[in-house]
Amino acid sequence: MASLELQKIHELRGRVRFRAPVLYRAFHLKDYLEGVLSRNGHIKKVKVNPLTATILLVFKPDIPIEKIEAELKSYLEKLPSPSEVKKLKSEAKPVVASLKEDGPPWHTMPVEEVLKLLGTDKEKGLARKTYEKLLQKYGPNILPEITPRTGWEIFFEQIKSVPVAILGVAAGISLFTGGIIDAVAILCVVGLNAYIGYKTEAEAERTISSLKKLLHPEALVIREGKVHRVPAETIVPGDIFLLRPGDYVPADGRIIEAERLSIDESALTGESLPVVKTEKPLPPNETYPLADRVNMCFMGTLVLGGHGKAVAVATGKDTEIGRIQLSLAEARPPETSIEKQLDEMGTKLVVLSGALCGAVFVLGVMRGFGFLEMLNTALSLAVAAVPEGLSTVATTTLALGVREMKKENIVVRRLSAIEALGSVQVMCLDKTGTITENRMTVTEVSCGKSYKPKDLENRYLNFSPAPQILFEEAQDELLSLLAVCVLCNESEVVKNGEKLSFRGTPTETALLEIAFKAGLDIEALRKAFPRVRIVHRAENRLYMVTVHSLPSGKFLYAIKGMPTQVLGLCGQVLKGGRLYPLDEEERIELTNLNDQLAVRGLRVLGVAFGISDDPEIDLDLKGEAPWCENFVWLGFVGMEDPIRPGIKDLISLLHQAGIRTVMITGDQAPTAYAIGKAINISGQDELVILDSSDFSHLNPEAFKGLLKRVSVFSRVSPADKLRIVQAFQDLGLKVAMTGDGINDIPALKAADIGVTTGSGTDVAKEVADIIIEDDQLGTMVLAVEKGRIIYKNIRKSLEFLLSTNISEIMVSVSANLAGLGQPLNQMQLLWINLVTDVFPGLALSLEPAEPGIMKEPPRDPQKPIMDTNDFKRLSLQASVISGASLFPYVYGLVRYGRGPKASTLSFLSLTASQLLHTLNCRSEKLTFLENSALPKNPHLAKCMWGTAAAHSLFFLPPIRKVLGLSPLGLIDTVLVAATSFGSLFFNAFLKKVIREGHL
Template identity: 45%
Template sequence: MPVLRPIHASLKGRTRYRVKGLYRSHPFKTHLESQLRSKEGITRVSASTLTGNLLVAYNSDRSPSDISGLIQRIVADYTRKAVKLRKSEHNSVAREDIASPASKRGGNGRQKQAVMSKGKLRRLVVGSEDQSVEPWHVKEADFVLKALANSSAAGLSDREAKERLKKYGPNVLPEAVPRSGLSIFLDQLKSLPVGMLTAAASISVLTGGVVDAVAIMAVVGMNAVIGYVTESQSEKTIFSLKSLVRPRALVRRDEKVKEIGAGEIVPGDVLVLRPGQYVAADARLIEAKRLSIDESALTGESIPAVKKPGVLSEENVPLSDRSNMCYMGTLITGGQGLAVVIATAKFTEMGSIQAMVGEAKTPQTPMEMQLDRVGIQLVVVSGVLCGIVFVIGLFRGYGLLQMLKTGICLAVAAIPEGLPTVATTTLALGIREMRRHKILIRHLDAVEALGSVQVICLDKTGTITLNRMSVVEIYVGTERIEVSKENFVRLSGPVGPIFREEVSGLVVSSALCNESEVIQTNGGYVINGSPTENALVYMALGSGLDVVNLKEDFPLVKIIHRSERRNIMVTVHKTAYGKMLVTVKGSPTEILSLCTWQMRFGEAVPFTDEHRLVIQRENERMAGSALRVLGVAYALVDCDENVVDDEEVLAKDLIWLGLVGMADPIREGVKELMAQFHKAGIKTVMITGDQSPTAYAIGKELNLNGEEQLRILDSTSLSCIDSEAMQALCQQAHVFARVSPGHKLQIVQGLQG
C-alpha cells in the first residue's frame, strides 16, 4: 500500500486521502492536523483514526499535487521520528527488571488473581503505548511469529511478557475504565441554567447579597448531589457486574501451557484455542484443526466461521472473510488451534468499536435544547427589562448604586432557581423506575431521550433472532414438512405413518452423524457443540427420540470429517445385526452425486434423473428462502470395524433420505413489537452483518417497511460514500446488510442527520 493515496478528489479545493499508518494512531492524527493547519492556504483539516482517511480543504491557489507533496513530507518526517523513539524506548526497557503486576502464588499453591484498583487501571490504560497495526492476514504465519513472538510457537518468556505488559498496558477495553467520582459530579454542573444560577450567585456576593448567593448555590448543590448519587450508583453497579466475570485464557509461556487472566495477555503471546473458550485478544492463526468460531458478536454472522491458518491474498477483506484471524470476544465452538496475539485492548477490533462509540458526539436531547432555549430567552428578556428599569430609575433621580442593585435583584429573581432541580429530580425518578424493570442507565438525560425516539435501529443476530440455529423445514420423499416448536407439520396435512418412517430415518441419521455432546440431567439435556449440529440434536429430541440411548445402541467406529475437496461429514457405527451403519450429511449436491437409491413411501427405490432434478429445485428454493440446507443419506455396509477405508465407505450405494433447512429463528413477540412501533410512529431499521438474501427475508417477515416497499442496502461500499449521500441513503433504507461495526456508527449518524 502506498504511503498516501487520494480516494476522493472530485470537488475543487477539497481532497480525501488514505494515509498509511493513520488507522488507530492518535499521535499520528494529532501530528498531521497540527502540521497541516500551520501551513498557508490550508483552510480545513480532519484526520480519522477509525478509517485511516485524511480530509484536506485548501484555497484555489494551491494545487492537489502541492498538497500531496506537503502531506508526504509531513508523513516522512513523522516516520523518522517515530523509528528513533521506538529504538530508544526499546533499549531502555531492555535494561529494566520489571515485577509482575498481575498475579502471585499464595502459600497454599492456589493461584490468586490480583484485583486491580480503578485508579491503577485508569493510569495503566492511559499510559500505554500505541501498538503496530499491520494487515497480518496477508502475511505468512512464520513471518508473524518472527515479528511478534521471536520466531517461536513455544511462546514468550515470563520476563518478556512482563516487559510488554508494562509497555502496552493491560488487555482491557476502553469501556472498562470507569468514570471517576469527580467527573460524574462536574458533569452535573455543565448546563446553561446551572451556569446562569452560578453567575447570579457571584453577582449577589459582589453586591452584598450573601444570603441570596448562599440560597442559590444551595439549590445548585442539591441539583448536583441528586444527579451525582443517581449516576454514581449506576456506574458502580455496571462496574461491579463486569467484575463478577474475570475471563481467563490459555497461553504458551516458557514452552508451557498456562492459564492467566485475560488482562495479562500481551502482543506476541501464543493463545491455545479450545472449544467453549472466548478469544482473549485479536490473533493470527498459526495452527488450526477443524477450528470453528462464532463471530456473531462482531460480524453478525449467525453461522460459525471455519478457520484455517493459510495466507489471504487481498488486504481489504471484510472481517467475516478473514479465515486466518480470530478476534477478541468471539466464541470457539469446535476444533482447536494456536494463534499469536497481534493486538490487545483498544487496538483490537472490539476496542476499535469502543473507540468509535467514545468519539461519537451525543446530540442534545429535546429537554436540553428547550432548557438552553429558555435560558437564552431569560437572559435576553431579563437583561432588557433590567436595563429599562435601571434607566428609568436614573431619570427619576435614584442613585446609581441603588439602581444597579435593583437591576441585579430583578435579574436574579427572573432566573427559575428550582428548574434544574425539578428536571434532575424527575429524571432521577425515571432512572429509579427503569431499575425496577432491571434496566441500568448511566446518564440522566438518556431517560428523557427514550421518550423522544423517532427511529429504532435493531441488530439481527441475537436481538431480533435467537442467535441459535434451528431446523425449520425438512423435505422427505416428495413432501415439504415444517418443523415448528419441535413439532412436525406436513404442509398438505398431518404426517402419516409412512412419512413417519421416512422422517424418523432422517432424524436418526442426523443425530448419529453428529459430534455434539448430549448430557442428560434432571432438568432435561445439556448440549455442547456447533450451532448447526446442536440444531439437529434439538430436532431429534423434539421428535421424541432418545439421543443418548441411540448413540449407545449404535456405537461410533469412525468419523470422516469435512475437507477442502469434500464438503460432507461421514460417521460409521456398529449395529446389532453385524453390518456397519454409514450416515452422511453435508452439501446436498455432493451427497446426491453419491446416492443411487432414494427412500420413498417407506422403502428404498432406484434414484432417477427426474427425482434428482426435483430435489435440486427444492434445494434451490430452500436456499433462496435464506435457509442453510443440508442433505442427509445412509447405507448399511459389510466391513471390518477395525479396517474402515474412507473411499470404500463412500463408494457404497448410499440411500437418499432428504433435505434439512435451518435458520436463526425470530424471537417470539418481535413481529408484534414491530407493529406497535409503527403504530406509535417510530421507524424501524435492521442492521446486520448477514448476507442480503437472509436480511431481506427477515425484514420481509417482520414487515419492517410498514406500508412502503422494503428497501435493502448492501453496505460493503459505504466507506466510499460522502456524508451527504450517506445521510440520504440512510433515510430511505429499511434494512442494511453486510454491515461492519464501523459502518453501524455511520448509519446511526446518518439517521440522526
C-alpha cells in the same frame, strides 16, 4: 511522517472512508484535521481515527466524490511541518505517550521466529513451570480499571456553566457594593442547585453502572500438549489459544494458523466489515495501522467465522485495548442531545438577557438614576435570566426514566437511548431469537417419503455403525441422512450421569436430538468417522461441509445447508438403497418440494454426502460450474422455530404508533414470507419480500428506493443487515434494530437504538443500547411508550420553566423601561427560581402518559426540542403571567408609592401565577379545565402543596425581612388572588385558541 498515500476503502452516496497512513498514531493531528475539514462547506461530518489511519467523511450527496478526494489530498499535503509536529507532541497530553509502540513488530515476523522469541511451542504450548513464572512476571490478563469520578469532581462540574458564572459575578458585585446578605443568598442558591445536580447525576451514574454486566470470558488454551478451557485472565504472553466463532479474543496475539478465520475488530478499529486473517508475515519497513495487521488478533474483538490458532504477545494493560482504556481515565460519557440543546438554550437565554441588562443599566444611568441603584437593578435582571432548573430537570427525568424502565425489565445502557426511543420510525426485527423463540425442533424429514418425529423414534436403536458398510455401500437414505446430520455438526454431547444433553447452536442441537431419538449412537458414529477438515458457511456459500477419513483411505464429505446450493453440488440421488443419476426433472421436483416445506414456515436444510480420494476439493459454487458427480443427494430436514407469543399483537401496536416494522432473516424467501404473513409484518394485505440475491447488486439509490415497499428481507448476511439499517438511516429515518446473535452485532451497533433480549449472546448485550431482560419483545412497546412519555415530559417541564423565566425578565425589563423602578429584588428572584420553579418543573417531568400517546406518529428527530412556534407560544404565556404581576405592582405604586408594599404585591402575584401555571402545563394541548381527561399525577399535588407551604414562610418576620416583603391587607390579598387566577384562565383561553388554529 509516512509518505502521503490516500486509499478509498468504502464509499456510499454522501459517505466515504479513506485510509491515509500519514495519520497512523498521529493523535496530535486528529483535532487539527477534523477542525479544518469541518469548516469546508461541502463536508457535513468528519471523524478521524489515528489508530486505523482512517478518515470518515459525510458530505453533500450532490458533490462529486472526486472533488471530495481532491480537497482531502490538498489538506493532507498541508499538514503541519516536522517542527510544528514536534511542538504539538510536546504540548500533547500524556495519553499520546501511553499509546506508543512497544515490543517487537510481531506482524512482520515469521511464525517460527515469533514462537522462538516467546519460548513456546505451536503444538504443545507452554510448560507449567514456564507458565507460572510468566504469570508472576506479567500478572493477570485484566484491563486496567478506570478510576471513577469522585463526588467532589461531579459536584464541581455542576458549577462550570454560563448561568452559574452569571450568578457568581452577581454575588461578587453584591458583596462589593455592601449587599452581604444578597451575596450569601446567591452563593447558597448556587451551592444548593449544584447539590441537586450532583445528587441526580451521581444517581444516574450509579444506575447505569449497576446495569453493566461484568463479563468473565473463557478461552481454549494449549498447555503441555493439552487443550484446557481457562479463564481469560490467566493467559500470559506465550500461551497458544484457539479461536472459534462466537469467542472473544482473550489477548493480543499473532495468528499462527487460520482457516477462513474472520474477526470483527470494530470495537477497536471502528471498521464495520470483518477482517479475514492469515498467518503469513507482512513485509517489513512499512507502517501498518491496526486494521491492516491481518496476521494479528486483538483483545476484546470477536471471532465471527472459521477457525484459527494464535500465540499471545501482549496481555492486560499492554494490549491495544488496554492502552486505549488507560487513555480514557479522564473521559466522561457524552451528553445526550437533549442536554446539549438545554445547555445551548440556557446560554442563549443568559446572553440575550445580559444584553437587556446592559441596555437597562445604560438607560437608567442616562435618565439620572444612581450608578449603584442601576447596578443592583441589572444584577436583579441577571438573576432573573438564569434558568437554574433546566439541566437539573433533564438529568433527573432521564435518570428516573432509566430506573422506572428497569422495574419493567428494560435495561437502558445509555441515557441518550431514552430520548431516541421516542423518535423511532423504523424497527428492524431479526427473526431468529427475536420474533421466534430460537428453539429449533425438527418437524419433518423428507427423503423419498416424509417422516415425522414420531416415525423416527427408536428406528435405528440396534444400529451399530460399521464403517465398511455405511456410506461406502448403498444404504437406507434415512439412515445416511441422519448420520450426515450427526457428522456435519459442531454441537457437543454433554453427559451428566445417565442424562445426555447437547451444547451448540439451536439448529445443530436439533439435528443431534432427532438422530439420538432415532437411536443412533452419536459418539460411536463420530469415532468411526474422525473429522479431518471443516468448511464453514460463508457469505456466498450457504452450506457447511465436514471431511472425514474412511478405513479405505478415502474421504467422506458430509454436507448440509441451503437446499438449492447443496442440490447444485450433487449429481446423484439415493433412493431405496440404490444410487440414481440426478436428472433435471428430479431437480425440479426437489426444488418444488423445498418450496412447499418452506412456505409452511419451516427452516429447510438440504443434506448430501460424497466420497473422494481428495480431502481438499474446492466446494465453492462459482457461476454455472457443474456439480460433482460423486456427491449424493439425501433429502430435506424441515425445522420449526416457534413464533413468540404475542408477537402479532406487538406488530399491530407498533403500526398503531406509526412505526414501520421490517423483518430481517437468514432464512430462504418462502420461509420468511410465511412468517411475515403470519405476524402481519407489513400491516397491509400486500407483503413485499426481497432476497439478498436480488439486492446485492443494486446501487445505493435503487436499493433505497425499494426500501419504501419491502417489509421482509431474506437470506441476509451480517453485512446485508448492516447495509439495510444504514440505507434506512440515509433516508433520514431513526432506526431501531433488534437481535440477539453474533451475526446481528454490526447492525445493532449501527442502528440508532440497538435492542437485544436477556437470553441473547453476551456480545450482543455489550453492543446493544437496550436489553429486554424477560425476553418478552412485547415489552419493546412499553419501552417506546416510556421514551415518548419522557420526551413529552421534558417538553412540559421546559414549557413551564421557560415561560416562568421569561415572565420574570418581562416584569423587570418592562418596569424599568417604563421608569417604574425594579419590582423584584435579587433575593425575591432567587426565591422564585429555586422554590417556585424547580419543584413543579420536576413534578411535570413525572407526568403519566397522556391518552393516545401510542397512536401518534413518531416525532421528527430533526426537529429541535423547542422550535420557533413553541417560543412564540411561551412568550404569549409569559406575557400573561408578567401582566398578572405588573398590574398589582402599578396598583401598589399608586396606592402606596415605591417600597416594600408594591414589591410584595408584584412578588406574590408572580409566584402564585407561576405556581398555578403548572396546571396548564400538564398537557401540550389540553387546558387545566380539561385535565380530568388526564391520569392523576400524585407528584404534582405534593409539589404544589409543598411549594405553597414554603411560601407560607413569608409570615415569619425574619424571612419577610430577607426577601424585603411587607404584610398585605384584605383588598391586597384579593387583588393577588384575582390576578393569579385571571392569568390561569387567560392562558387556558390562549391555549384553546392556538389549538384550534385561530392564532
